[in-house]
Amino acid sequence: MRHARLGISLCLAAIGWISSGGAAIAAELRAAAATIDITPTEPVPMWGYGSRHAAPSTGTADPLLAKAVVIAVGDTKLAIVGLDLGRSPTEAGLQRIREAIRAKAGIEHSFIAGSHTHHGPVVELSDEPGRGQGRYDAAVRYARFLETQVEQVILAADSQLVPARVAAGSRELEGFNRNRHSKIQPAPVDRRLGVLRLDDAASGKPLAVLVNFTAHPTSLPDATMTFSADYIGSLRETIEAKLGGTALFMQGLPATSPPTAAARITGPTGQPWAELPPSSLSRSSRSPRSGQRSKSAKSGLHLIAGSTSRTP
Numbered sequence: 001m002r003h004a005r006l007g008i009s010l011c012l013a014a015i016g017w018i019s020s021g022g023a024a025i026a027a028e029l030r031a032a033a034a035t036i037d038i039t040p041t042e043p044v045p046m047w048g049y050g051s052r053h054a055a056p057s058t059g060t061a062d063p064l065l066a067k068a069v070v071i072a073v074g075d076t077k078l079a080i081v082g083l084d085l086g087r088s089p090t091e092a093g094l095q096r097i098r099e100a101i102r103a104k105a106g107i108e109h110s111f112i113a114g115s116h117t118h119h120g121p122v123v124e125l126s127d128e129p130g131r132g133q134g135r136y137d138a139a140v141r142y143a144r145f146l147e148t149q150v151e152q153v154i155l156a157a158d159s160q161l162v163p164a165r166v167a168a169g170s171r172e173l174e175g176f177n178r179n180r181h182s183k184i185q186p187a188p189v190d191r192r193l194g195v196l197r198l199d200d201a202a203s204g205k206p207l208a209v210l211v212n213f214t215a216h217p218t219s220l221p222d223a224t225m226t227f228s229a230d231y232i233g234s235l236r237e238t239i240e241a242k243l244g245g246t247a248l249f250m251q252g253l254p255a256t257s258p259p260t261a262a263a264r265i266t267g268p269t270g271q272p273w274a275e276l277p278p279s280s281l282s283r284s285s286r287s288p289r290s291g292q293r294s295k296s297a298k299s300g301l302h303l304i305a306g307s308t309s310r311t312p
Contacts, residue, residue, distance in 0.1 A: 028073070028074075028163050029071070029072075029073055029163065029164050029165070029166065029201075030071070030072045030073075030161040030162060030163055030164055031069060031070065031071045031072070031161065031162070031164035031166075031198040031207050031208065032069070032070055032157045032158070032159075032160035032161045032162060032207060032208075033067065033068060033069045033070075033157050033160075033198075033207055033208040033245065033246035033248070034067075034068050034153050034154075034156035034157040034160070034246070035065055035066070035067050035068075035153065035246055036065065036066050036068075036149050036150075036152060036153040036156070037063050037064070037065060037066075037149070038064050038065060038066045038083065038084065038085070038145075038146055038149045038150075039060055039063045039064040039227055040057065040064075040121045040138075040142050040145075040227065042138045042141075042142075043056035043057050043058065043138065044056060044057055044121045044122060044136070044138045044139040044142055045057075045121070045122045045136060045139055046118075046119065046120070046121060046122065046225060046227075047085070047086035047087070047118065047120050047121060047122045047123065048086050048117070048118025048119065048120070048218075048222075049118055049222035051222050052222060052225070054136075055225065056138075056225075057121065057225055057226065057227060058225040058226055059225075059226045059227070060226055060227045060228075061119070061220075061224070061226040061227060061228040062227075062228050062229055062233050063084075063227075063229070063233075064083075064084035064085065064117075064120055064121075064227050064228075064229060065083075065084050065229065065233075065236075066081060066082070066083050066084070066149055066150055066153045067081070067082045067153070067236070067246055067247070067248040067249075068080065068081045068082075068150075068153040068154045068156070068157045068248075069081075069157060069198065069207075069208045069210065069246070069248060070105075070107065070154065070157040070158045070161065071164075071198070072161055075106060076108065076109075077105070077106060077107040077108065077109065077158070078107070078109040078110070078111070079101060079107050079109070079110040079111070079112075079154045079157070079158075080110075080111045080210065080248065080250075081110070081111070081112040081113070081150060081153065081154060081248075082113060082115060082210075082248040082249050082250055083112070083113065083114045083115065083150070084114075084115055084117055084120060084229040084232065084233065085114035085115065085117065085120040085121070085123060085146075086114055086116055086117060086118060086120050086123070087114040087116070087123065087124075088112050088113055088114050089112070089123055089143070089146055089147060089150065090123065090124060090143070093123075093143065093146070093147045094112060096147055097110070097112065097147055097150050097151050097154075098110055100151045101151060101154050101155065101158075104151075104155060105154070105155055105158045107154065107158065110154070112150065113250060113251065114251070115217055115229065115230075115232045115249055115251050116216065116217055116251050117217040117228065117229055117230045117232065118216075118217060118218050118220070118222070118230070119217075119220055119224065119226065119227055119228040119229075119230060120227060121139065121142055121227070122136075122139050123139075123142070123143055123146060125139040125140050125143060162200055162201070162202070162207070163200075163201035163202065164198050164199060164200060164201050164207055165198070165199045165201050166196065166197070166198050166199075167196075167197050167199070168194070168195065168196045168197070169194075169195050170192050170193060170194045170195065171192075171193055172191045172192060172193075173191050173192075173193050173213070174191060190214045190252060191214075192213075192214075193211065193212070193213050194211070194212035194213070195209065195210065195211055195212075196209075196210040196212075197209050197210075198245075205244055205245065206243050206244050206245030207245050207246070208245050208246045208247070208248060209239050209243060209245055209246075209247045209248070210247075210248045210249075210250060211235065211239070211247065211248070211249050211250070212249075212250045212251075212252060213249075213251075213252055214251070214252030215231075215252075217229070217230035217231060217232055217251075218230070219231050232249045235247070235249060236248075236249060
């Protein structure tokens with residue numbers, strides 16, 4: 001079950017691709033990150049649990065965020081965006097976002113993905129008969145707002161690019177996810193945590209930490225009708241508090257992998273879920289310009305999924 005690591009693998013492949021050709025080899029690796037709020041400001045239907053039907057949200061437990069990293073080598077740029085949503089924007093919305101960042105910032109490549117939280121808004125509706133028009137106008141307005149916010153967070157990151165170094169690593173985590181459907185015993189589970197870290201080349205401080213793991217953000221029950229990033233929000237908060245920079249979460253393949261009961265959360269702040277030692281970031285890769293190895297491995301990566309509950 002290696003598909004769950006596709007997100008972090010694509011990030012690494014993209015970096016290798018944009019730094020592999022001709023003049024790009026001598027170019028400088030640059031990077032920057034930004035955050036923007038994408039929480040709906042009015043009640044809308046919630047995404048994820050079918051039992052809710054079209055019931056509207058009742059408030060916000062913790063903010064929904066869009067986190068963006070832009071990586072550049074020469075004039076070639078890649079935008080990576082993690083969204084506190086059940087899915088990415090619609091295909092038409094993605095096309096509009098990509099056209100805008102191409103025209104305004106020369107960003108030709110983008111990877112925009114939702115965390116799969118089941119406590120975000122529906123994003124599939126549009127201003128068309130039978131698709132939301134007249135009945136779910138608040139959700140239609142949100143879809144337009146979302147596109148604008150995603151565009152803006154990418155442009156904000158692009159405007160702050162600085163020379164950077166990159167490192168990547170991974171380790172297996174036991175006891176944090178499970179396979180709920182497989183009849184094969186032992187059930188196959190992807191327990192790999194992948195990490196991509198970008199540091200400011202001048203200061204050595206983290207610019208961004210991208211985390212890839214496979215676990216459904218279903219720690220909160222369907223009866224909860226408030227917006228939440230679920231365990232992912234707590235994970236990011238702890239990484240940012242311990243390491244600095246901007247933390248992004250990129251979901252694996254969670255269809256059959258909810259979090260274990262011991263890893264569920266009861267609130268956005270919770271208690272420490274796990275702490276990983278410096279070896280979590282032990283594999284470094286070289287900057288295209290400097291050829292020096294990143295010192296990312298010197299700091300531990302601290303993860304959080306809050307306090308436990310007995311929700312089955």
